[in-house]
Amino acid sequence: MRTLSAIAVTGGLVVSLFVASPAQAVEPAPTNIKLSWSTKAERIVVSWDEAAPVANVISLRQRGSTRVYRTWSTTVEQPNSIELWTGSVSSSYSGMSDDLPLELAVSAGSDGPEALSPRFDADTPTAPxxxxxxxxxxxxxxxxxxxxxxxxxxxxxxxxxxxxxxxxxxxxxxxxxxxxxxxxxxxxxxxxxxxxxxxxxxxxxxxxxxxxxxxxxxxxPTSVTAKVPAWAVYNRPSTITGTYAPAYDQRQIVLQARNTSTSAWYTVSSGKFSAGKFSFPFGTGGSRQCRVVAPATWSGNRLVYQGVSATAASTTQLDVFGFFVSPQIGTYDRNTAGVYVYPQANTTATLQRWNGKAWTTVGPVAVKKGTGKGYIIAPKAGRTAYRYYVPATLYGGTRFAAAYTNTFVNNVIPGMSTPCLPSQGCHYSTGPR
Structure with missing residues (x-):
């Protein structure tokens, strides 16, 4: 740089004299740049040598690139070293290339010559x-x-x-x-x-x-609700209905039952349902406890836990039917009073007759594989109502509740038949009194 030292004006001639100022000394670049780990957690140490104390600038970049990602600075009074947090040096900064090594440049002053550290990598792990x-x-x-x-x-x-x-x-x-x-x-x-x-x-x-x-x-989580009929008749239409949530998933829903409160659960039925609703036919398995289970489901990294409804008891009644073989008989004729029991259990039914005021017992009738036959005669003409009572029965290890059959009528008209004796298996009935 030059400065104006004198101005002479002679006869209109202007003479300017310039004298060059002395050149400033340039600081040499730092030397012996080293990298090491600090005794402090998550810190590294950058150190260097220099000819004379000077402020320094430390820059982070990638080898072969002029882009500076981060800078730090020291004053003249500070030692020739600096500790850097590893997170600030990590190559996870946006824009850094994964395959280029890092380096730290240490310069003398903000625009003085610089020296480079050894190359290094500072990669964090990949996400699990x-x-x-x-x-x-x-x-x-x-x-x-x-x-x-x-x-x-x-x-x-x-x-x-x-x-x-x-x-x-x-x-x-x-x-x-x-x-x-x-x-x-x-x-x-x-x-x-x-x-x-x-x-x-x-x-x-x-x-x-x-x-x-x-x-x-x-x-x-999964929530499941179920409406279980408290009473059902064997082989008669009945359903267990309910809901599950979250409702937007198609789910496998399982109906389970157990015969006693201490026995194991077993599967009655299962199926896939959508829109958060399900329905199962029910009523043929006997008296038992029921519940509905929505098993756990996976979809990628998303798990919907298993859900189980509250346990509910349901009683299943025997399905029974009574009838006379002959719609009409004469006096002293024998008529067969049949009974069907479902499921086809072995039991003993009781034939009953209406006397105009109450049901009275006529006699026991053996039922084998769901079928029983009783026999009656009536010495007087007239119409008499009958029914069967079938007690609670175990079938297949499951209990079925007792039931009365429908009422069926014996129609007797005057006749000349010979009486059927009790020794012949007849129940002697005199009709209404």
Whole structure:
């Protein structure tokens, strides 16, 4: 740079004299740049040598690129070193190339010459990827995953550490409540039990930082309601209906039953249903306890837990039918009073007659494989009502409630037949009194 030292004016001639100022000394570039790990957690040390104290600028960039991703500075009074947080050096910054190594440039002043550190990589792990999820019948969840560090572009650089990846798992139960499950571990699987709705997350850690999979596994509860008939008749149309939620899923729904409160549950029927509603035919299995189960379902990383309805008792009554073989007989003729029982159990029915005021017992009738036959005669003409009472019966290990048949009528007209004696298997009935 030059400065104006004198101005002479002679006869209109203007003469300007310029004298050059002395050149300023240029600071040499720093030397011996080193990288090492600090004794403080998650810190690295950058150190250098310089001929004389000077302010320095430290810049982070990738080898072969002029783009500066971050800078730090020191004053003249500070030592020739600086500690940097690993997270600020990590190559996870947006725009960085995964396959280019990093370097730190240390310059003398803001625009002085610079020197470069050894190349190094500072890659965080890849986000964990779920390999499998298995839900046991006990409710325990086993989750396996994998993660890795990107390819080391600078093997054996000064900051390389031979440490395994560690993982921290936890869950979010809503309202951003991030709850850890245990501590950090090198294991790549986790078994835990948590029946409530939650979102599982897993962080992968190395010396340069961490990466997270926040939607690793999402779980949702299932609610099931069932309307079970309290009373049903064997082989008569009856249904169990109900709802399940979430309703937008198509679900496999299972109707289960057990014969006593201490016996095992067994499957009665099952089917796929949609729109949150289901319906099962019912009424042929005897008196028992029932419930409806919506098994757990998976869709990718989304689990909808199993749901079970409340247990309800249902009584099934025998289906019975009584009849006379002959619609009309003469006095002292024998008529057959038949009875059918469903299911086709072996039991003893009781034939009853209406005397005009109450039902009275005529006699027992054996029922074999669901069929029984009683015999009566009436010495007087007239019409008399009959019915059968069939007691509660076990069939196939299941109890069926007692039942009365329909009322059926014996129509007697005057006749000349010979009486049927009790020794012939007849129940002697005199008709209404």
């Amino acid at each position: 990827q779920r390999v499998s999820s298995t839900l046991a019948a006990s409710g325990a969840m086993n989750v396996k995953w994998r993660s890795s560090v990107r390819t080391d572009t600078t093997p054996n650089d000064p900051l390389d550490l031979s440490r395994p990846l560690t993982y921290q798992a936890g869950y979010d139960a809503g309202r951003f409540s991030k709850i850890k499950i245990g501590g950090r571990t090198t294991a790549t699987q986790l078994t835990y039990t948590l029946r409530s709705a939650h979102t599982l997350w897993v962080d992968a850690h190395n010396e340069w930082g961490s990466s997270s999979a926040y939607d690793f596994l999402s779980t949702y």
